[in-house]
Amino acid sequence: MSAAPVALAGEPVIDATQARAHGLTTDEYASIERILGRTPTFTELGVFSVMWSEHCSYKSSRKHLRMLPMKGRNVVGGPGENAGAIDVGDGWVAVFKIESHNHPSYVEPYQGAATGVGGILRDIFTMGARPIASMDSLKFGSLEHPRTRYLVGGVVGGIGGYGNCVGVPTVAGEVMFDAGYDGNILVNAFALGLARREDLQSARARGTGNPVLYVGSATGRDGIHGASLLASAEFDAESESKRPTVQVGDPFTEKLLIEACLEAIKTGAIVAIQDMGAAGLTSSSSEMAGRGGLGIELELDRVPLREANLTPYEILLSESQERMLIVAERGREGELAAVFEKWDLHAVVIGRITDDGRWRARWKGQVVADVPAAAISDEAPVYDRPARAPAASNNDGVANGAVSAQANAPSPAAALRAIIASPNVASRRMVFRQYDSIVQGNTVAGPGSDAAVLRIKDSRRGLALKVDSNPRACMLDPYIGAVATVCEAARNVACAGARPAGITNCLNYGNPERPEIMWQLIRGIEGLRDAAIAFDVPVISGNVSLYNETAGRAIPPTPTIAVVGTFANVVLHLKQYFKSPGDAVLMVRTAAPSLAASEYAALFGAAGQKLAPIDLGRERKLIDGLVECAERRLIRSAHDVSEGGLAVALAESCFNPGGVLGVEVEIGGSSHGAEVLFGEGSSTVIVSAPVENIKVLHQVFAPLEVVAIGLVTRASRLKIGTAIDEDVAALRSLYEEALPGRLDRP
Amino acid sequence: MRWGVVRFPGSLDDGDALYALRDVMGQDAALLWHKDESLGGAQCVVLPGGFSYGDYLRCGAIARFSPIMKSVARFAADGGLVIGICNGFQILCEAHLLPGALMRNRSLSFICDVVHVRVDNAHTPFTRAARAGEVLRLPIKHGEGCYVAPAEDLARMEERGQVVLRYVDAAGVESEAANPNGSMRSIAGVANDRFNVFGLMPHPEHAVEKLLGGEDGLKIFQSIAEGAR
Numbered sequence: 010m011s012a013a014p015v016a017l018a019g020e021p022v023i024d025a026t027q028a029r030a031h032g033l034t035t036d037e038y039a040s041i042e043r044i045l046g047r048t049p050t051f052t053e054l055g056v057f058s059v060m061w062s063e064h065c066s067y068k069s070s071r072k073h074l075r076m077l078p079m080k081g082r083n084v085v086g087g088p089g090e091n092a093g094a095i096d097v098g099d100g101w102v103a104v105f106k107i108e109s110h111n112h113p114s115y116v117e118p119y120q121g122a123a124t125g126v127g128g129i130l131r132d133i134f135t136m137g138a139r140p141i142a143s144m145d146s147l148k149f150g151s152l153e154h155p156r157t158r159y160l161v162g163g164v165v166g167g168i169g170g171y172g173n174c175v176g177v178p179t180v181a182g183e184v185m186f187d188a189g190y191d192g193n194i195l196v197n198a199f200a201l202g203l204a205r206r207e208d209l210q211s212a213r214a215r216g217t218g219n220p221v222l223y224v225g226s227a228t229g230r231d232g233i234h235g236a237s238l239l240a241s242a243e244f245d246a247e248s249e250s251k252r253p254t255v256q257v258g259d260p261f262t263e264k265l266l267i268e269a270c271l272e273a274i275k276t277g278a279i280v281a282i283q284d285m286g287a288a289g290l291t292s293s294s295s296e297m298a299g300r301g302g303l304g305i306e307l308e309l310d311r312v313p314l315r316e317a318n319l320t321p322y323e324i325l326l327s328e329s330q331e332r333m334l335i336v337a338e339r340g341r342e343g344e345l346a347a348v349f350e351k352w353d354l355h356a357v358v359i360g361r362i363t364d365d366g367r368w369r370a371r372w373k374g375q376v377v378a379d380v381p382a383a384a385i386s387d388e389a390p391v392y393d394r395p396a397r398a399p400a401a402s403n404n405d406g407v408a409n410g411a412v413s414a415q416a417n418a419p420s421p422a423a424a425l426r427a428i429i430a431s432p433n434v435a436s437r438r439m440v441f442r443q444y445d446s447i448v449q450g451n452t453v454a455g456p457g458s459d460a461a462v463l464r465i466k467d468s469r470r471g472l473a474l475k476v477d478s479n480p481r482a483c484m485l486d487p488y489i490g491a492v493a494t495v496c497e498a499a500r501n502v503a504c505a506g507a508r509p510a511g512i513t514n515c516l517n518y519g520n521p522e523r524p525e526i527m528w529q530l531i532r533g534i535e536g537l538r539d540a541a542i543a544f545d546v547p548v549i550s551g552n553v554s555l556y557n558e559t560a561g562r563a564i565p566p567t568p569t570i571a572v573v574g575t576f577a578n579v580v581l582h583l584k585q586y587f588k589s590p591g592d593a594v595l596m597v598r599t600a601a602p603s604l605a606a607s608e609y610a611a612l613f614g615a616a617g618q619k620l621a622p623i624d625l626g627r628e629r630k631l632i633d634g635l636v637e638c639a640e641r642r643l644i645r646s647a648h649d650v651s652e653g654g655l656a657v658a659l660a661e662s663c664f665n666p667g668g669v670l671g672v673e674v675e676i677g678g679s680s681h682g683a684e685v686l687f688g689e690g691s692s693t694v695i696v697s698a699p700v701e702n703i704k705v706l707h708q709v710f711a712p713l714e715v716v717a718i719g720l721v722t723r724a725s726r727l728k729i730g731t732a733i734d735e736d737v738a739a740l741r742s743l744y745e746e747a748l749p750g751r752l753d754r755p
Numbered sequence: 756m757r758w759g760v761v762r763f764p765g766s767l768d769d770g771d772a773l774y775a776l777r778d779v780m781g782q783d784a785a786l787l788w789h790k791d792e793s794l795g796g797a798q799c800v801v802l803p804g805g806f807s808y809g810d811y812l813r814c815g816a817i818a819r820f821s822p823i824m825k826s827v828a829r830f831a832a833d834g835g836l837v838i839g840i841c842n843g844f845q846i847l848c849e850a851h852l853l854p855g856a857l858m859r860n861r862s863l864s865f866i867c868d869v870v871h872v873r874v875d876n877a878h879t880p881f882t883r884a885a886r887a888g889e890v891l892r893l894p895i896k897h898g899e900g901c902y903v904a905p906a907e908d909l910a911r912m913e914e915r916g917q918v919v920l921r922y923v924d925a926a927g928v929e930s931e932a933a934n935p936n937g938s939m940r941s942i943a944g945v946a947n948d949r950f951n952v953f954g955l956m957p958h959p960e961h962a963v964e965k966l967l968g969g970e971d972g973l974k975i976f977q978s979i980a981e982g983a984r
Contacts, residue, residue, distance in 0.1 A: 169865050173896070174806045176767035261765050261809025353764065443865050445896045447961050448804075450771040464966060466774070580966065 013047065014376045017320070020051040027051075031058035037390055044384050052322045052370070052377045056385065059234065059288040059326055060295065063555050066389035069521035070553040073534045081547035083510055086136075086209055093549025094136065094209060095511040097575050099468045102209060104138040105201035107146075107476065107515045107571050109554035113255040114196040115244070118163025123171035123258040125198040127330050130177060131284035134267050135333060137210035137274050138202030141449055142463055143172055144476045145182040145198050146515070146569045150191030152432055152751050157186070160194055161752055167258075168198075169443045174260035175267070179444035180452055180461035181474055186432045189480065192559030193244060197515040197569045199476055203465065210274060212283040214301035214362050219280055220342045221294070221305060221360040224273075224349050225266050225332040228290070229315035232256035232328025243520055244559040262331040262354070269352040270333060276348065278341035285332040291325045291385075293334040294360070295368045298382040304363035305382060309372040311359040321370060321377040336362060396531050397524035418613060421686055421732040425656050428608050428687060429740055434653040435747035453582060459649050460505040460574070462582045471579025473507030475572050480565035481606035482620060487529040487566045489620040490606075491536025496628045496692055497651065498572040499544055503632040504647040504694060506583045506639025507574030512541055514551040514570050519563025521555045529566040530555075537568060543625035544632065546572070581639050585648035586665035587672065590723040592645055592697040594662075594672055595706060596655070596716045597634070599627040602688025608652050609687035621690055627713060628692055634710040635694065643705060644698040654687035658695050660727050663737045664744070671737055673728040674719030686732065697721055756980050758784035759797030761827070761843075763818050767805035768840065768960060775960040776801075780976060789821040799836040799979050800827055802843025804896075804958060814857060814899050815845035824850055836880055836979060837952045841897055844944075844954030853947055853954045854912060855904035861937025865898040869968070870935055872943045872957055873923040876916040879946050881953040884978040890927045891920075891971040893957035895935060900956040902938035902945070909939060920944030920955055 021027055028038035031054055041049055041057050049057065059065060067074065085094040085102050094104045110125025126143060133140045145168055150157045172179045177200065234254050273279060281301070283293040290312070298305035309324050319327070337345050342358055349356035363369075368382035381388075419427065428434055441456035453471065454462035460475040477498040483490030499509040514537060519526040530553075541548050557564045576582060587594070600623075604615035638644045650658040655676070663670050676685055698706060707715045719728075725737040758776050762769045769786060776784035785795055794800060807818035818824065824846070831837050831852050839847040847853040860866055869892060877887040885891070904912070912918055920943040924933040934941045936956070944955030959972030 166864075173865055173898075174765070174767075174809065176805065259809070261806060261811070264767070264806075265764055442868055445865070445867050447867065447894055447896065447958075447967075448767050448771065450774055450961060450967065453966055466778075 014050045014379050016050055017377065023048050023051060023054055028054060031055065032062060033058050037061060040390065044381065044388060050377060052325060053380055055322045055326050056291050056378060056380065060292060060385045061389045065287055065292060067553055068390045068392050069394050069555060070516070070530060071391050072393055073531050076534060076538050077548040078538065078541050079548055084547050084549060085206065095549060096206065097472065097510065098470050100206055101465055102204050102206050103201055103472060103573060104133050104136045104204060105199065105511065105513055105573055106132050106550040107197055107199040107513045107569060108552040109515050109517060110196045110198060111194065111517065111554055111557055114164055115194050117255040118160045119167040119170065120255050120257050122164040122167030122196050124256045124330055125196050126168055126171040127258045127260065127263050128286050129198045129200040130175065130263065131286065131333065133200045133202035134270055135210065135212065135282050135284045136202065136204065137208045138204035139271060140177045140200050140202040140267065141451055142201045142461065142474060143177050143179045143199060144474060144571065145179065145196065146476045146478055147182065147184045148190045148195035148567065149186050150194065151188040152186050154191045158752060164196055165440055165443055171258050171260045173445040175264045176448050178446045178448050178452055180446050180455050180463065181476060182441065182456065183476060183478065184437050184440055187480065187565065189565040192562060193557045193564050195517050195564065195567060199513065199571045201474060201573065208274060210279065210282050212281055212297055212300060214281050214297040214303050214305065214336045216280060216339065217303065217362055217364040219339050219362045220337050220358045221362065222335040222337055222342060222345060222356055223312060223332065223359045224335060224356045225354055226259060226262050226329055227313040227315045227355060228319065228324055228327045229329045230319065230323055230327060233323060233326045243556045256328050256330050258330050265352045265354055266331050266333065269349050269354055273345050273348045276344050278338050278344050279335055280338055281336040283334055285334055287328060289326060289328050290334065295382050295385040297334065297336060298362065298368060299386050304365045304367040304369070305360060306363050307360040307370045309370055311357055313355045313357060321372040325370060394521055394527045395524045396527035398528050399525045418683065422735060424609065424613065424683065424687060425733055425735065426743060427612055428653045429657055429660060430743040430747040431608055431612060432748060432751060434608055434657055436745045437748065438745060439749045439752065453579060454505065454584060458505065459501040459585050462505050462579065464579045469578045471576035471582065473502040473505040473574040473576065475501040476569060477501065478567050478569040480567045483533065483566040483568065485606055485618060486620045487532040488536045489623060490566065491533040491568045492540045492623050494568055494570045495537060495540035496623065497649065498570045499546065499632055500692055500694065501649050502572050502574035503635035504583065504585065504649050506581055506636060507576050508636045509544055509546045509572050509632065510575045511573045512546055512548045512570060514548060514568060516553045517557055517564060517567040517569060518555055519558040526563055533566055533568045540625060543629055581642065583639050583644065583647050585662055586646055587662050587670045587697050587721040588645045590670060590721050592721040593700045593703050593717050594674055594719045594721060595696050595698065595703065596693060596718050597631060597696060597710050598691050598693035598714050599624060599631055600691040602654065602684055602693065603690035604684055604688050605690050607654060607687060607689040609654065609683055630710065630713055631692055631694065637709055638696065643702050643709065644696045646697045648695045650693040650695060651689065654689050655693065656686040656729060656733060659729070660737065660740050662695055663725065663727060664741050669725045669737045669741060671722040671725040671727060672719060673722050675730050676718050686729065756782055757796055757798050758782055758801060759787040759794050760784060760801040760803055761787045761789060761823055763789045763807035763821060765806045765809050766803050768958065769803040769805065772801050772803045772840065772960040775963040776976060779963045782980060787823060789823050792822050792826045794826050794830055799838065800830060802837065802839040802846050804841035804843065807842055807846065815842060815849040818846045819850040828852060831952050834949065834951050838881060838979065839954040840958055840960065841956055844956055845899065847952060847954045852952050853945055854908050855902055855945065857899050858901040858903055859899050860901055866935055867896040868935060869894050870957060871923050871925050871933065872920040873927050875921055876919045879919055879950050879953065880979060880982045881946065881975055882919055882978050884981055885974045888927060890923060890925065891974060892962065892969050893959060893972055894961045895957050897956055900936040900938065902942040904939065912945065915948060917946050917948060918942055919946050919953065
């Protein structure tokens with residue numbers, strides 16, 4: 010047993026006031042004193058403040074996240090690891106997760122976004138999986154807001170700067186502009202890795218006496234209190250001063266770390282491994298020990314430092330990037346060190362696993378922290394915060410300041426031209442062109458597709474990936490909006506021909522201490538749960554980002570959903586483009602469209618916006634039907650009707666990079682109301698198929714509505730009844746030129 | 756034919772070059788480690804794409820000093836075949852094994868896209884499987900691919916046929932719009948004056964399978980392999 014830790018010279022007095030300055034409540038501070046049976050040291054207070062922050066402990070959401078379906082036939086590995094995994098066939102498992110880096114990216118966009126990518130990649134390769142793909146969901150404020158262009162440039166630059174240099178392709182993503190994010194942008198980064206099933210790693214310490222290795226970059230002062238003070242509090246006028254809490258990324262070191270870790274795993278000498286993410290050395294060491302029901306002892310003097318004179322407090326709380334902690338098999342640490350030395354990375358034994366259940370840190374011969382390891386995470390507070398629907402439910406109000414509908418309604422052709430060039434519909438090419446989307450040689454369909462498609466080498470199999478969100482719908486109804494988001498992501502994966510197999514989610518909301526925000530969060534989780542259960546797809550990982558508000562104004566509720574689907578034979582994947590003149594064009598849908606939460610409504614207004622309930626049985630039928638069509642080669646293209654509605658989806662289907670085509674359709678006789686042309690409320694897919702397959706398509710999708718609406722034409726015009734007759738090439742230039750005209754042209 | 760693909764710290768497309776050569780083309784190819792000086796008996800050395808040493812200084816400026824580059828320079832001086840792709844091209848320029856330099860793209864941003872390049876010299880060991888004037892569809896992905904050289908060097912290179920590939924449109928015509936990075940004279944790939952060292956910004960190793968969008972890159976590797984027979 011060691012002596013109780015003592016205060017170091019120059020440290021402040023520890024009391025409830027100091028605890029509050031660390032973001033801890035009076036009750037939380039009392040719990041810490043109870044757990045320790047004494048006053049914590051300054052170092053211990055820092056440790057608890059980070060580990061019990063919203064960001065690390067999920068204290069407001071944990072209770073509700075339990076309702077999500079996390080099990081499934083294809084799920085591999087137990088809960089509590091860094092990321093979930095699913096079996097994708099032939100001995101391969103896919104590990105994937107999405108995580109927010111919202112506040113750092115608003116304060117310092119380039120490094121915030123870059124380290125968001127770096128952090129999520131480490132979550133993947135710490136599991137023993139090679140990261141093979143990234144995606145990003147980005148929400149910016151309105152293009153008119155003075156900060157938006159700066160933030161877009163920084164965030165896109167940071168994602169590209171890190172992703173391109175680390176050698177993981179960015180294969181898909183989404184970008185949205187909405188005034189609701191003016192003061193709090195969202196940067197949600199997704200990564201997916203592949204591993205052989207037997208190579209999956211654990212983050213559970215085993216074996217008393219096993220050495221603990223620190224590998225990767227040296228520790229500096231960057232990112233201290235990133236998790237607690239930056240990520241777990243709302244923004245105010247002082248937020249700019251928090252820039253030093255943002256970490257600085259080094260993608261080159263991350264690339265070396267990926268190669269070295271995967272090579273080290275092959276030695277079989279690793280017992281447990283975890284990245285030093287939020288709360289750095291503290292979280293990785295205490296969580297690995299805690300999961301194994303063991304203790305851990307750290308010698309902080311041995312930690313490689315970037316500058317002299319870091320205090321124990323700083324060493325333990327630094328969020329310097331590109332670092333991992335490894336529990337090695339005793340006697341084999343030299344084998345591991347050799348691998349890291351080959352890659353010119355630090356590999357230092359800084360401690361060992363003990364059997365006393367204590368998380369203990371020594372510095373200059375003194376114990377500076379001595380805490381029950383499991384308590385740091387297991388005894389973190391769990392709150393059942395009050396939740397209450399707002400008095401006037403939004404779901405009968407009017408979104409986006411829109412007034413009455415038909416007052417100044419444009420002609421269908423004028424509306425189409427306006428919508429296709431609106432920032433939320435137009436081509437994202439100028440953004441994704443800045444990302445390497447092909448490195449590693451697996452990208453079958455990259456950015457700009459309904460879903461990205463990857464092949465798995467040495468196998469016929471493949472994966473489809475899609476990330477989606479629908480804050481406008483969530484604004485009207487946080488439950489239906491969340492259901493719609495899952496449906497859309499799954500449908501996009503199915504449009505590519507893949508069967509949805511796993512979900513990861515990032516739940517972005519405002520301050521959970523406000524009952525109406527808590528209500529939004531719970532309704533969002535319920536929507537995610539119900540859709541996942543209906544589709545029989547497990548939610549294998551996720552992240553919650555709260556306190557997304559500035560000066561008391563919260564962002565729209567934004568559950569970001571990524572769905573990963575699998576192909577038995579990736580050669581059978583589909584794209585959204587029409588291929589052959591003369592093919593029949595069919596519309597398959599689960600319900601009638603509406604203008605609620607649509608781009609049309611945002612631009613021109615629409616009255617009485619109310620979301621219709623979603624019939625998940627019919628949604629599932631649509632997804633199953635699409636997968637069947639791909640597997641039986643019944644259709645030649647499939648495109649989801651999303652932002653902009655049917656008319657935009659038809660135009661996009663004509664933009665075949667191999668040469669534009671045209672389409673001539675009739676919908677519902679002469680009634681070409683805005684709902685039909687631009688409505689988005691329902692789940693609708695446009696497919697093209699040889700005419701002789703029309704009958705069998707009706708059977709495949711029954712009882713859904715399947716309507717043969719027209720034909721693909723060689724003449725490159727988009728003709729919809731008498732309402733629209735436009736040149737496809739002209740629409741395409743509007744679509745391609747809109748964003749470069751509004752943002753800094755790369 | 757035996758190929759050696761150099762792996763520098765920060766190389767990214769090394770595995771893709773190896774896959775194209777070994778798995779797609781059935782060639783005898785192996786990785787070479789930057790700290791070694793042995794080329795492992797390779798008849799052609801590939802310097803792959805990526806960000807060697809992070810390229811925090813100038814692209815390729817540090818890699819040229821790595822131990823393996825001493826052997827690569829000797830190998831090239833002895834007439835051995837060396838191909839540098841993207842970062843490999845930058846390293847070859849830094850090592851003065853190729854003329855000119857690669858500067859930041861005209862747009863100042865990274866560009867990932869598919870471009871067309873025209874084979875302007877089909878008599879090199881790297882292009883002999885192509886027809887003169889043939890247009891190849893290849894991916895690019897780089898931030899610093901703008902080729903520059905002094906005017907008198909350019910004139911001499913043109914005269915000798917060292918300008919091997921040029922950015923063009925699908926019809927094979929040069930234009931500002933078809934030049935993705937602002938390279939002088941739309942230059943996409945050059946050879947040294949002995950035609951045994953070749954550098955190009957496009958990635959032939961990423962255009963070797965129909966499933967992934969095209970096979971035009973095979974022409975480059977087939978040219979090299981045929982020469983060895």
